[in-house]
Amino acid sequence: MACPICSEDSNAKYRPFCSKRCADIDLGRWLNGGYAIPSDNPEDAEDVAEAMDAELRAQNAQQQKPH
Structure with missing residues (x-):
């Protein structure tokens, strides 16, 4: 079998x-x-963007909490 790389x-x-x-x-x-498998569905891109925004907000909130 040949190496795929x-x-x-x-x-x-x-x-x-x-x-x-x-x-x-x-x-x-x-x-x-x-x-990655490309998608023509704009909802896929929106879902990813929303998830990334939510993660960034959570990280920022965590950093701003007083210790």
Whole structure:
């Protein structure tokens, strides 16, 4: 089986990747949204924006509380 990142032979220890480096590259792509599925639905973008705004408000409120 070929590594999905560099096409080298995969290594059983890092399957389906050939090395920790390629596994880390793949993980970085997931974490940065590189594998996100695009949507034409504007409601999806609105839902994400609302959730992010709510999270920021909660974080700001938490920071402003006296200790």
